[in-house]
Amino acid sequence: MSSDDSVQRIERGAAFLDVRDLKVHFPTDDGLVKSVDGISFQLERGKTLGIVGESGSGKSVTSLSIMGLHKRGVAQISGQVFLDGQELVSSTPDEVRLLRGKRMAMIFQDPLSAMHPFYTVGQQIIEAYRVHNKVSKQVARKHAIEMLDRVGIPQPDKRVDAYPHQFSGGMRQRAMIAMALSCDPDLLIADEPTTALDVTVQAQILDLIRDLQREFNSAVIIITHDLGVVAELADDIQVMYAGRAIEYGTAEEIFESPQHPYTWGLLGSMPRIDRERTERLIPIKGTPPSLINVPKGCAFNPRCNYAHLNGGASETDRPELLDVGAGHKVACHLSPGERAKAWETDIKPKL
Amino acid sequence: MIVSAITFSIFYLVPRLAGATPETLATRYVGRAATEETVKLTAERLGFYDPIAVQYWNWAKGVVVGAEYDYGSGVESCPAPCLGYSFITKQPVWPELLDRIPVTLSLAAGASLLWLLAGVATGVLSALKRGSIFDRGAMIIALAGVSLPIFFTGLLSLAIFSYQLGWTLPGGSYTPFTENPVVWSQSLILPWITLAFLFSAQYARLTRAGMLETMNEDFIRTARAKGLPERTVVVRHGLRGALTPILTIFGLDVGLLLGGAVLTEKTFSLPGLGKYAVDGIVANDLPKILGVTLVAAVFIILANLVVDLLYAVIDPRVRNQ
Amino acid sequence: MTVSTEEIDPTAVPGVVEPAIGEELLSVNGLVKHFPIRKGLLQRQVGAVQAVDGLTFNVTRGETLSLVGESGCGKTTTGRLLTRLLEPTSGEIVFEGRNISHLSEGKMRPLRRDVQMIFQDPYGSLNPRHTVGKIVGAPYRLQKVQTEHGVKRAVQELLELVGLSPEHYNRYPHEFSGGQRQRIGIARTLALRPKLIVADEPVSALDVSIQAQVVNLLEDLQKEFDLTYVMIAHDLSVVRHVSDRVAVMYLGKIVELADRVSLYEKPMHPYTVALLSAVPVPDTKRKGNVQRIRLEGDVPSPINPPPACRFHTRCWKAQDICKTTEPPLLQLAPGHQAACHFPENQPGDKPVTPAASEAS
Ligand SMILES: Nc1ncnc2c1ncn2[C@@H]1O[C@H](COP(=O)(O)OP(=O)(O)OP(=O)(O)O)[C@@H](O)[C@H]1O
Ligand SMILES: Nc1ncnc2c1ncn2[C@@H]1O[C@H](COP(=O)(O)OP(=O)(O)OP(=O)(O)O)[C@@H](O)[C@H]1O
Ligand code: SF4
Numbered sequence A: 001m002s003s004d005d006s007v008q009r010i011e012r013g014a015a016f017l018d019v020r021d022l023k024v025h026f027p028t029d030d031g032l033v034k035s036v037d038g039i040s041f042q043l044e045r046g047k048t049l050g051i052v053g054e055s056g057s058g059k060s061v062t063s064l065s066i067m068g069l070h071k072r073g074v075a076q077i078s079g080q081v082f083l084d085g086q087e088l089v090s091s092t093p094d095e096v097r098l099l100r101g102k103r104m105a106m107i108f109q110d111p112l113s114a115m116h117p118f119y120t121v122g123q124q125i126i127e128a129y130r131v132h133n134k135v136s137k138q139v140a141r142k143h144a145i146e147m148l149d150r151v152g153i154p155q156p157d158k159r160v161d162a163y164p165h166q167f168s169g170g171m172r173q174r175a176m177i178a179m180a181l182s183c184d185p186d187l188l189i190a191d192e193p194t195t196a197l198d199v200t201v202q203a204q205i206l207d208l209i210r211d212l213q214r215e216f217n218s219a220v221i222i223i224t225h226d227l228g229v230v231a232e233l234a235d236d237i238q239v240m241y242a243g244r245a246i247e248y249g250t251a252e253e254i255f256e257s258p259q260h261p262y263t264w265g266l267l268g269s270m271p272r273i274d275r276e277r278t279e280r281l282i283p284i285k286g287t288p289p290s291l292i293n294v295p296k297g298c299a300f301n302p303r304c305n306y307a308h309l310n311g312g313a314s315e316t317d318r319p320e321l322l323d324v325g326a327g328h329k330v331a332c333h334l335s336p337g338e339r340a341k342a343w344e345t346d347i348k349p350k351l
Numbered sequence B: 001m002i003v004s005a006i007t008f009s010i011f012y013l014v015p016r017l018a019g020a021t022p023e024t025l026a027t028r029y030v031g032r033a034a035t036e037e038t039v040k041l042t043a044e045r046l047g048f049y050d051p052i053a054v055q056y057w058n059w060a061k062g063v064v065v066g067a068e069y070d071y072g073s074g075v076e077s078c079p080a081p082c083l084g085y086s087f088i089t090k091q092p093v094w095p096e097l098l099d100r101i102p103v104t105l106s107l108a109a110g111a112s113l114l115w116l117l118a119g120v121a122t123g124v125l126s127a128l129k130r131g132s133i134f135d136r137g138a139m140i141i142a143l144a145g146v147s148l149p150i151f152f153t154g155l156l157s158l159a160i161f162s163y164q165l166g167w168t169l170p171g172g173s174y175t176p177f178t179e180n181p182v183v184w185s186q187s188l189i190l191p192w193i194t195l196a197f198l199f200s201a202q203y204a205r206l207t208r209a210g211m212l213e214t215m216n217e218d219f220i221r222t223a224r225a226k227g228l229p230e231r232t233v234v235v236r237h238g239l240r241g242a243l244t245p246i247l248t249i250f251g252l253d254v255g256l257l258l259g260g261a262v263l264t265e266k267t268f269s270l271p272g273l274g275k276y277a278v279d280g281i282v283a284n285d286l287p288k289i290l291g292v293t294l295v296a297a298v299f300i301i302l303a304n305l306v307v308d309l310l311y312a313v314i315d316p317r318v319r320n321q
Numbered sequence C: 001m002t003v004s005t006e007e008i009d010p011t012a013v014p015g016v017v018e019p020a021i022g023e024e025l026l027s028v029n030g031l032v033k034h035f036p037i038r039k040g041l042l043q044r045q046v047g048a049v050q051a052v053d054g055l056t057f058n059v060t061r062g063e064t065l066s067l068v069g070e071s072g073c074g075k076t077t078t079g080r081l082l083t084r085l086l087e088p089t090s091g092e093i094v095f096e097g098r099n100i101s102h103l104s105e106g107k108m109r110p111l112r113r114d115v116q117m118i119f120q121d122p123y124g125s126l127n128p129r130h131t132v133g134k135i136v137g138a139p140y141r142l143q144k145v146q147t148e149h150g151v152k153r154a155v156q157e158l159l160e161l162v163g164l165s166p167e168h169y170n171r172y173p174h175e176f177s178g179g180q181r182q183r184i185g186i187a188r189t190l191a192l193r194p195k196l197i198v199a200d201e202p203v204s205a206l207d208v209s210i211q212a213q214v215v216n217l218l219e220d221l222q223k224e225f226d227l228t229y230v231m232i233a234h235d236l237s238v239v240r241h242v243s244d245r246v247a248v249m250y251l252g253k254i255v256e257l258a259d260r261v262s263l264y265e266k267p268m269h270p271y272t273v274a275l276l277s278a279v280p281v282p283d284t285k286r287k288g289n290v291q292r293i294r295l296e297g298d299v300p301s302p303i304n305p306p307p308a309c310r311f312h313t314r315c316w317k318a319q320d321i322c323k324t325t326e327p328p329l330l331q332l333a334p335g336h337q338a339a340c341h342f343p344e345n346q347p348g349d350k351p352v353t354p355a356a357s358e359a360s
């Protein structure tokens, strides 16, 4: 019985969203682009996961593959994605389509280009609602107005008939959120939802996402390269580099006791408004790697100041993402002693 | 206006350069047998000795308020849109044009409908199945369509369908729609198809390019993220976005065509505006040429206007500015 | 990648005798730029985008003055006015004692050597069909400058200066990463040894790790060549790192202008306060207990800005007077100007602007 149970559990996925060894590769003329190369994470309802990393590290590709938005044939996807027990990678496109918008929804970076310029905001929300709910246009329209009201758009009954270009950037992103939440999804993926917005409007949108998450108790994945934004919202953070997760932990762990040299670099290169002003920023040397010719061993080794401490392992063996205690995971060959030493002496004093 | 002025200058100056004098021009009206005296008199009366600007002014005035012509054998009045008298047939140009407009109109209407449907459908399918056999085949045919001249495809189709198989009426016959719609369409079906082939090829390529671009837009990703069925995504979101530039070109093409589908009409001997213009040019019949040019210009301006209005209907961003 | 600039011989670039640091290099008085909006066939003017509406400030030699503010507040327009890529509608720009507000293109040409602009988009501002050598060497050719060892040598030295390799001379922009392209842009800017560089969002398009490289580079170059920067940015953390003084703009006006420390520690204008409190801070301990000021709505349109204090539609301290009387930009503390009837963080707690005291 109990063994049966555990088998059942494994097949259904342990958490509400359970991503296992997800790989997304794109064959191109120049070679195979390994945009995402084996990442795993879990996320429960009501929790927020932040994914951070440099441009091109595979953040968006990860989220699009969860949503099933990659074209089959263009992308080679392997691994498993369980959403509330249902495996998505092996499901048919139509099965995944029926979940999109209903159980999982997504908002994008640029709310102007993400909305169809020829349809009113209302029409677009109504459309989203009516794909998954058999209701009349009038009912859907009422719902759309309600949603616009919910995301804080003034005079929603009038604004519902406006076109996206008549909205300001912040209002557009609100409308996008209204559209994404119109079917009350359990999983919301926000890919750089505030990058195109002003700071004061960004603050409004982040507040809104947080409030709505509490209200709907949905799981949220927030993708960004702004560490400040994830610090505001995320419970857990995954740091990505060259298509792989190199560190995973709670937000406190990542910000208070980061363990990976790349995370150190990220934190050190960022000017911080909440700390004493430093004389110099500490950039990560070098440039981001090519995803076609990922460096052998640890992908970060050409840029890493500690690679020489591992007797060549950094250049030959790819480090696995291993638990260093209480769910905090790191992919690095440094021994715990050396890591602690480097953190205490080199890094912490400078942050 | 400008167009007619330029046309006027060209067709006024070219014969002069080729050695024509006011007298030889006047000869056309009075006939070779006339005495030199009569010729000079006619030339004088018709204003052929006036400077070019004055001649143009008189012609333009005729268009607006009408004109009176004095051939010597009595004054003939030519009412408001007076485009002058043909040098050859000595008939007023305007009524002749009126006769021919329906022909060109029928030709343009049928052909444009055909090519829009065929071109856009092919383009969309090609874009969706990019790289497939269908796509490659369609694009090769499209390339052929764009590069094969109309008299080639036209004559070929005439030879096969009309003379060999006898399915359609041979060229040269035109029956007004109001008389007999069936014969009307029979007489036009070959020109329609020939013309549509040429244009739909171009439209297929345009649509394909537009669709490929639109289908990469962020809003398509949003539409998919909503869980819309692929067909809705393609038609409601993709095609709607890609159609705008196509409609613009469509409007302009129809406008151009209304000014006379020269080659098609010539090939199929359809008595339309294009053929009228060609006849005029061949005979160096200035009033005819000017008349067609004016009508064509009006059609093109109208088409532009319609396109602008359509644009506002299609694209709300234009409407609100 | 970062090359320490100390290694480079400063005499490599022909030196000019520089006046002392600390004197006024640029002064701007009542600068206005309105873009007319035209409509209809006759192109009748039906209104104007009041992109920049009365700026007054100085830039001292050797300092970095930053312009911050939200999208559309007129930062780029100001930058383009200072470099005279645009002609001001009114007001004056005085550079080294010379009024350049309405100089003709021909008279501006020699001045273009002294005033340069770095553009925001490291992709769009480089011609993809030209080699790096051609791009960086272009200013020499345009200004017909004689170089000691030929243009190629000079360009290679510049490339080294910004941390690129001289071998990059014959490569094309698309072969470079974003950070490297921004370096190419900077190298081009430095070619003629300008005195003033207006940098429009030089790092906004870059990743954090690369951003730090470019920020450090700009700082090194400033030390080395006594450059003066007018830096345009919207990232307040970056601005705090790079600037000596900061001007906060809102809808075409400067609402606060102060040295870095007092602006970040004692912001006076409510908009600055809101702006600072909106910056997401990468510190999980602050989560939940931040005293955030939530501004309502968005920035109004510069075509039809609110009267008097332009911020009153979103300001939580707004009173009636804010809607009728425009608060002037006044010095409220040493080196600290703000334009508000009811400023925050004042030395004395009572409002001190003349208009406000009249009202009370
Ligand atoms: N369809 C595709 N074909 C080939 N390569 C692709 C494709 N889509 C994405 N990639 C590559 O995959 C890599 C990861 O892209 P992704 O969009 O996930 O980056 P990201 O982490 O979201 O970066 P950013 O912060 O810039 O959004 C990139 O190098 C990108 O060029
Ligand atoms: N050439 C122009 N014609 C008309 N309006 C213009 C022109 N250039 C800028 N504007 C308008 O002037 C205002 C200020 O623009 P500006 O580019 O200076 O803003 P900005 O502060 O640089 O914003 P951002 O942070 O988005 O770059 C905007 O409303 C803009 O639309
Ligand atoms: S494995 Fe080696 S190269 Fe990679 S991060 Fe750790 S120390 Fe650096």
Ligand code: SF4
Pocket: C269, C270, C271, C309, C310, C311, C312, C313, C315, C316, C317, C318, C319, C322, C327, C339, C340, C341, C342, C343
């Ligand atoms: S003047 Fe009034 S409205 Fe303007 S910022 Fe100050 S308090 Fe707010």
Ligand SMILES: [Mg+2]
Pocket: A059, A060, A061, A191
């Ligand atoms: Mg992305």
Ligand SMILES: [Mg+2]
Pocket: C075, C076, C077
């Ligand atoms: Mg700008």
